[in-house]
Amino acid sequence: IHQPEGWPDVETARRRLVFDELLRIQLALILRKRALERTTRGIAHPVGDDGGPGPLVDAFHARLPFPLTAAQERVIREITDELAGPHPMHRLLQGDVGAGKTVVALSALLVAVQGGRQGALMAPTEVLAEQHHLGIRGLLEGLTVDDDGATLLGERPISVELLTARSTAADRRRIAAGLERGGNFIDRLAQ
Numbered sequence: 001i002h003q004p005e006g007w008p009d010v011e012t013a014r015r016r017l018v019f020d021e022l023l024r025i026q027l028a029l030i031l032r033k034r035a036l037e038r039t040t041r042g043i044a045h046p047v048g049d050d051g052g053p054g055p056l057v058d059a060f061h062a063r064l065p066f067p068l069t070a071a072q073e074r075v076i077r078e079i080t081d082e083l084a085g086p087h088p089m090h091r092l093l094q095g096d097v098g099a100g101k102t103v104v105a106l107s108a109l110l111v112a113v114q115g116g117r118q119g120a121l122m123a124p125t126e127v128l129a130e131q132h133h134l135g136i137r138g139l140l141e142g143l144t145v146d147d148d149g150a151t152l153l154g155e156r157p158i159s160v161e162l163l164t165a166r167s168t169a170a171d172r173r174r175i176a177a178g179l180e181r182g183g184n185f186i187d188r189l190a191q
Helices: 007-039 055-063 070-084 101-114 126-140 169-181
Strands: 119-123 144-146 155-157 159-163 185-190
Touching: 055 101, 055 126, 070 101, 101 119, 101 126, 119 126, 126 159, 159 169
Parallel strands: 119 185, 159 185
Antiparallel strands: 144 155
């Protein structure tokens, strides 16, 4: 790059410098991730006795109006294995539109909910958050979770709430109060 013979040499040298810089960044990120895995403790979520995602997720899958694909089952199994471990999960789920990413993400959230935790699904826009809210609420309608004796029936329905910038102050207070009580929420947040 310092004494090129011609323009092709400049381009070749520039590409090499870009590659070296990206390689250093990637290596630094891997080292940071490994250090976090050694020192950071996450939440080990309980899963099913068979190592599967558990009864709540199994009930959700049984209610779906379509069968899961082999790829969805594989990814859900991988995510469940990571959630059962004591380390924070670092995962990017990608796929084409209509590939079932929402069902996979919702399955992961339900692993947390069946372990007594809460979950949040974030969307980049209010429109997408509202679409997810309607779809997820429909998919989870009638699905219940154990409530450790908080009600006479021993279980309660899973609550799905929408929190966006347009949410009213009263709705924000109601949702926050439910979260503080430890309600089984799966929230979609729009930034």
